[in-house]
Amino acid sequence: MNNKAVILGSNYYIGLSIIRCLGENGVYTVAVDYSKKETYGAKSKYLNEQLIAPHYKENPEGLLKFLIDFAKDEQLKPVLYPGADQYVEFMDAYLDRLSEYYLIPMTEQGLWTKVMNKESLHELAVKHGVLVPETTRPTDKDFYERMEKEIKYPCIVKPTDSASFVAKFRKKIFLVNNKEELDKALSLSKDAKLDVIVQRIIPGFDDHMYTFDAHMNQESEVTHWMTCHKLRQYPINFGASVYTEQKYVQELYDIGAPFFKAIKYKGFGEIEFKKDAETKKYYLIEINTRTTNLNSLLYKAGINFPYVAYRDMIGDPLEPKAVKEDTGLAFRYLQEDLLAIRGYIKKNQLTTGSVIKSLSRKKAPAIWSLNDPKPAFNYFGIVVGKVFRKLFR
Known part of the structure; x- marks a missing residue:
């Protein structure tokens, strides 16, 4: 295995998890960042190189040239991994040239x-x-009529481009309870030049969220898959996973696999579903196209998705695998889970007892690893530094 793996972004635990999953299997890993600031993933003992390149948004053509120049010096094509949605957008924009x-x-x-x-x-x-x-x-002509008869309040104003929306408002959606709040949310989105849609809220608490995580080969057939069950997210009610268990749900495969096949999807993909508390039906909420936040859980539960993709790309695919049992493992992003717990308890959505009971599961931490502790220590230093600066600003 002489093909290198190039990971775009090591300043978040997704990039770190890709580096670990590949490095533990002997793959030569290269992290590409636009700055060394807060790149705690690059402190992993499994990283071989860190390179500083032009910013993906400020100078995308410069980043493209940088990556091409790097690959030209390699005897074998490297395998390229996005560590964040913004890198997915960059790769998609230049996919024809990067694929060379x-x-x-x-x-x-x-x-x-x-x-x-x-x-x-x-x-x-x-x-x-x-x-x-x-x-x-x-923009629909019958927008307000549909709001009253079909969508109803409360509902969510949701961006079509999540990354830009989160960068602007530091939240994933606007929750609105009436027409006045709706108009305000639409006005804010319009002023920010961001397109939005308005959706009905599917009944059910945060623990009605599930994921179908899968790798599709070049024929768009699912070769590896697993399902997970969210328990807590942050921000609460409409946020990202911070405490999620691996849980086998066959119905998610039955919905997700044919859909991925139908749209000719290839590589890793994660479909987020919400189970309607009233009808028990699963609704597709969104798709994550890069390695997921839950990657450390997926790996510990039995499937190393970054390595699956690597072997598929170099023409030496691994045997198909599905996890059709409950392993008792749970992903946890400690810092944000603590914030989520505080929020749930404050709003009387969870009790202290139920939270304590949930923590009995074996953990797959987002950052901490006994075999590779430096990234966690570096991340802790970053957090302490931010708190210190905030206190003495």
Whole structure:
């Protein structure tokens, strides 16, 4: 295995998890960042090189040239991994040129962007018979009529481009309870030049969220898969996983695998579902196109998705595998889980007793690893530094 693995972004635990999953299997790993600041993932003992390149947004052409120049010096094509949604967007924009020099599972330029975009994903789901929350757009002629009769309040104002929305508002959605709040949310989005849609909220608490994590080969067949069950997220109610257990749910495969096949998806993908508390049906919420936040859990539960992709790309695929049992493992992002717990208890959505009971599961930490502790110590130093500066600002 002489093909190097190039990971875009080591300043978040997703990049760190990719580095560990590959490095533990003897793959030569290279992290590409736009700055060394807060790149705690690069402190992993499994990283061989860290390179500083132009910023993906400020100078995308410069980053493209940097990556091409790097690959030209290699005898074998490196395998390229995005460590964040912004890098997925960059890779999709230049997929035709990058594919000349890198091994990338996705071959259809634009498909990543299409499934990341909430509006076009909604259209794909409807086309292929997958349930999605009822949705309307501010530009629809019957917008307010549909709001009253179909969507109703409370509802969510959701961006079509999540990364840009989160960067602007530091939240994933606007929760609105009436027409006045709706108009304010739409106005804020319009002022920020961000497109949004409005969706019905599927009944059910945060523990009604599930994921279907899978790798599709070059024929878009699922070769490896696992399902997970969210227990807590942050921000609470509409946020990212901070405490999630691996849990086998066959129905998620039965919905997700045919959908991935139908849209000709390749490589890793994670579908987030919400189970309707009233009808018990699963609704597609979104798709993550890069290695997921839960990667440390997926790995400990039995499937090393970054390595699966690596072996697939170099033409030496691993044997298919599915985890069809409950392992008792849970992913935990400690810092944000503590914030989530505080929020749930404050709003009387969880009790202290139920939280304590949930912590009995074996953990798959987001950052900490006894075999590779330096990233966690470095991350702790970063957090302490931020707190110190905030206190004495």
